[in-house]
Structure formats: C-alpha cells, structure tokens
Amino acid sequence: MAKTYSMDLRTRVMNNIHNGRSERKTAAKFRISRQWIQQLKRQEKQTGSFEARPLKGVAGAKRKLKPFQEQLKKCVAVFFIYRLIVLILIR
Numbered sequence: 001m002a003k004t005y006s007m008d009l010r011t012r013v014m015n016n017i018h019n020g021r022s023e024r025k026t027a028a029k030f031r032i033s034r035q036w037i038q039q040l041k042r043q044e045k046q047t048g049s050f051e052a053r054p055l056k057g058v059a060g061a062k063r064k065l066k067p068f069q070e071q072l073k074k075c076v077a078v079f080f081i082y083r084l085i086v087l088i089l090i091r
Contacts, residue, residue: 004052005032005036005052007051007052009030009032010040010050010051010052011050012030013026013030013032013037013040014040014041014044014050016029016030017037017041023037023038
C-alpha cells in the first residue's frame with residue numbers, strides 16, 4: 001500500500017515551487033518524482049490545500065475473504081497440525 005509523504009516534506013516542496021524553482025530541480029533536491037509534484041500542485045489548485053488525502057479503501061473496505069473466514073481458519077489449523085506431525089516424525 002502506498003505511503004503518504006509527511007506534511008513537512010509537502011510544505012518544503014511547495015515552498016520551493018512557489019518560490020520559482022522548477023519541478024525538475026525540486027524533484028531532484030528532495031528525491032521525489034515530478035509526477036508527485038504535479039499531483040500536489042493539482043490538488044492545491046482544486047482544493048486549496050496540499051495536505052494528505054485519506055487513503056482509499058482502507059477504512060470502509062469490504063473484506064473479500066469474509067465469506068471464507070471459517071474455512072480458511074480450518075485450513076490453517078490443519079496445515080499447522082500437519083507441520084507439527086512432520087516435525088515430530090523427523091526427530
């Protein structure tokens with residue numbers, strides 16, 4: 001999953017851009033991509049802020065494996081029992 005950049009980095013990057021430094025030089029200075037700078041500028045233009053947006057799909061995501069949860073628990077339990085038996089037989 002993607003990590004969000006800190007607000008400190010976002011502020012330093014945007015200060016460089018607002019002070020006339022090019023995207024290419026700013027990206028090289030902070031070791032970030034130009035695409036990220038462009039996204040940050042676009043976000044500031046659209047929302048008036050360059051704060052990190054909430055990650056999509058984390059909080060409200062439906063669990064895809066929920067219907068199979070009990071079956072998966074049984075499979076994991078069988079696997080560990082099998083591994084235990086193998087380890088006992090090896091000794």
